[in-house]
Amino acid sequence: MSGVLSASVVADTFTLPTIDYGALAPVLIVAAAAVIGVLVEAFAPRGARRPLQLVLVFGSLIAAFVAVVMHAGIRQLDGGGAVAIDGPGLVLQGAVLLISIVGAMLMAERMVDPAGDAFAARASTLPGSEDERQFSSRGFLQTEIWPLMLFAVTGMLLFPIANDLLLLFVALEVMSLPLYLLVGMARRRRLLSQEAALKYFILGSFSSAFFLFGSALLYGYSGSIKFGKIAEAIAGNPGQNMLILVGVGMVAVGLLFKIGAAPFHQWTPDVYQGAPTPVTAFMAAAVKVAAFGAILRVFYVIFGGLRWDWQPMLWVIAILTMLIGAIVAVTQTDVKRMLAYSSIAQAGFILLGVIAANPAGLRGAIFYLVAYAFTTLGTFAVVTLVRDSTGEATHLSKWAGLAKTSPLTATVFAIFLLSLAGIPLTSGFIGKFAVFTAAIEAGAMPLVIVALFASLIAAFVYGRVIVLMFFADPPADPPAVVVPSAFTTLAIAISVAVTVVLGIIPQPFLTLLEQAGVFIR
């Protein structure tokens, strides 16, 4: 027996996959820029690093976005079936790139903090030590954040187009590892930041181990790591099998962790609060888009035939996610933490699009993701502006009466909150509408009722902050709203524009999503 087996292993000759490098250009451009960024860190003089890195970051992200746009209409499997370049994948890649451009603008901001940017001058110095004081008083800036960010973007670009389990795992880690480090690099409140990094790292690697063991079980069941082959194996063997059911569950744990779905959401509030706010904005938006892209592909392409087995599991998770996110957000007193719980609730709403498992659900989920991502970028961008002597004034009591000190900031923040609450004429409303109608179409009416209930609770949370900003008296020591440089101003302007435009004229984007079609199998 074993002789036969080993003979077959030897006979299985290795064929080189053909790779269409042009179709992978967006990923390759960003990865190359990240590697060049590391070289810049090693060889360029200190003063030249920041300008060089900014040129690299914005240049590569814009070039990659142009490449994505030029690929519109491509629908092919690449690299021996390891990568699927199709409509939804390209839309998600484009979204990740635009979000990263706006996120990079926030990270590049140097005007809001008198000491420099949002990152520790040198992350290795002890908090409160003489070294730390020396480094920041000399005005040193941490420029290693830029290659780290580009590596994370590389992973995010691969994540929604990965079409085999190995590439999905590698993309997951390429996306996560730089983010673990970025989270721990805040200039102020460094103990919180380091604690957040530790928690994110331990829980993140724990969940990716689950993902990997689930992949091993799927591979054991089907004999292949390609999504298409696994789907064929599932379709070829109707009836339940422990290997495949446990495999689906464990792969789902790894992916659901990344979007912060309950009961795998515990890291979200801690990490969102502890991380430097520009990083929070970037990861809250971009990770969610990339990870939901992967979830949608995995559940639509591989597990489509097992719908009746995984739908009950996702029902429970979606209900838990929506309710826990919305209800716990009510009790929060910290703006960043409140937004973190709200992002958990939002992830629950987007899960409805996954559960619907129809083309309308796919379109709705992607629309919601893009709408949510830009609104989130905007909210966290505003959070960076409201400051007191210790840094950002994140306690909600400090935000009371903000409209009296800075009507513009309060109005902009209110627009974002209204969009998160799903008020008509904002992108959040269209997103919720699209996802909910898709879920009703798929017969998930009870789920939609729970979702509406959860949105009601969430709307109370957002409404309370708006009332606080506009109708409460300012505290005795009100925080100052600083005037940012062009970077943050532009980032907020783009976020407001996307939020409002997608709310008033969503049709062009919906048409684009319809043209994008469904995932290639």
Next chain:
Amino acid sequence: MSPSAYVVLAAILFTLGSVGVLVRRNAIVMFMSVEMMLNACNLAFVAFARMNGNLDGQVVAFFVMVVAAAEVVVGLAIIVTIFRTRRSASVDEPNLLKY
């Protein structure tokens, strides 16, 4: 010996690793437990490669080793920073972020 025994062994190692993450309180030990889980995955992949008669699983095992090495670099950097700040690698002590 049939390859399925190795899958059982992999499952046992994975369980031991996950119990280790859940019950131990030292960040380094938790991290070692995660590495054990990854290696259990490798064993499962290689055993399944043998059972399925193709090389995919063995290729995956190589990639997982590289990823695990990268994870060690990032993880130890974070844990050492925390240790230098707090003079302890216990995960119970960093408790500023809660509720």
